[in-house]
Amino acid sequence: MPARYPVSSGSRGFTLVELVVVIVVFGIIAYLGAVLIGNFVGGYVGASRRQELASAGRLAVERMTREIHRALPNSVRVSGAGSQVTFLRVAVGGRYQAVGAPASRLQTYPGNPGDETFVAYGLSGLDAASHQLTVYPLDADALYADLGATVSGPRARIQDAGGAVGNGARSIRLASGDDFARQSPQRRIQAVDGVVSFCYVASRDGLYMALNPPGAVPDTSCDQSDHLLIRPVSRVRFRYREGTQARAGLVRFYLQVRDPGNPGESVDFQQEVHVRNVP
Numbered sequence: 091m092p093a094r095y096p097v098s099s100g101s102r103g104f105t106l107v108e109l110v111v112v113i114v115v116f117g118i119i120a121y122l123g124a125v126l127i128g129n130f131v132g133g134y135v136g137a138s139r140r141q142e143l144a145s146a147g148r149l150a151v152e153r154m155t156r157e158i159h160r161a162l163p164n165s166v167r168v169s170g171a172g173s174q175v176t177f178l179r180v181a182v183g184g185r186y187q188a189v190g191a192p193a194s195r196l197q198t199y200p201g202n203p204g205d206e207t208f209v210a211y212g213l214s215g216l217d218a219a220s221h222q223l224t225v226y227p228l229d230a231d232a233l234y235a236d237l238g239a240t241v242s243g244p245r246a247r248i249q250d251a252g253g254a255v256g257n258g259a260r261s262i263r264l265a266s267g268d269d270f271a272r273q274s275p276q277r278r279i280q281a282v283d284g285v286v287s288f289c290y291v292a293s294r295d296g297l298y299m300a301l302n303p304p305g306a307v308p309d310t311s312c313d314q315s316d317h318l319l320i321r322p323v324s325r326v327r328f329r330y331r332e333g334t335q336a337r338a339g340l341v342r343f344y345l346q347v348r349d350p351g352n353p354g355e356s357v358d359f360q361q362e363v364h365v366r367n368v369p
Contacts, residue, residue: 184212333367
């Protein structure tokens with residue numbers, strides 16, 4: 091007869107209550123782990139998104155800063171309740187040599203006094219189609235006047251780009267439509283290559299840059315064809331403090347860039363750009 095082994099009375103399986111407790115505990119641990127991992131991943135994604143937003147904003151700020159640094163003295167204008175800044179962009183500058191009657195449109199080069207011709211130095215790459223000369227720009231209204239008419243301000247259309255006369259100099263002849271109203275005390279001359287406007291278009295949620303030929307009347311707004319700097323933008327504000335004899339002009343602008351993935355979050359930028367005040 092086979093032997094029988096006694097069964098221990100302490101041996102038993104899991105009860106239903108114990109099984110439920112284990113499942114609940116593991117569920118809590120899994121939930122907490124998922125929350126921690128989710129927070130970590132969400133924080134990383136959010137930080138990456140904010141970093142990309144900040145980088146895009148810095149690129150826009152740097153572009154505006156570089157362009158404003160090239161503004162022609164006394165050509166900066168702020169309009170649209172501070173939503174737009176416009177200025178003439180200097181491509182190259184130099185000095186001119188001329189003598190003659192102080193009351194003339196520009197004192198003339200001694201070799202051709204009757205032709206209203208003068209010699210300028212440092213204006214490399216100058217041409218009539220894409221540049222325009224300015225001498226002693228003091229009056230913003232005259233700078234933006236209709237160039238098809240005779241103006242009393244310092245802005246002038248180049249009718250004849252002239253030619254090289256040696257030693258890096260160019261001989262430039264004034265036509266009847268040209269008009270330099272004042273002599274520059276330091277004989278400074280600048281060639282501008284465009285009218286630049288930075289403007290915030292609220293209807294399109296973006297900051298745009300418009301570039302027009304130097305002879306154009308400046309834009310009052312930007313359109314779809316202009317260069318988009320950054321979007322979406324919540325607010326842009328430009329301010330300009332004119333320069334004096336003691337200090338340079340100053341352009342201040344504030345830019346608020348909104349996070350497209352989180353409309354309640356944004357990155358703010360503030361910048362000050364000095365504008366040379368020596369015409």
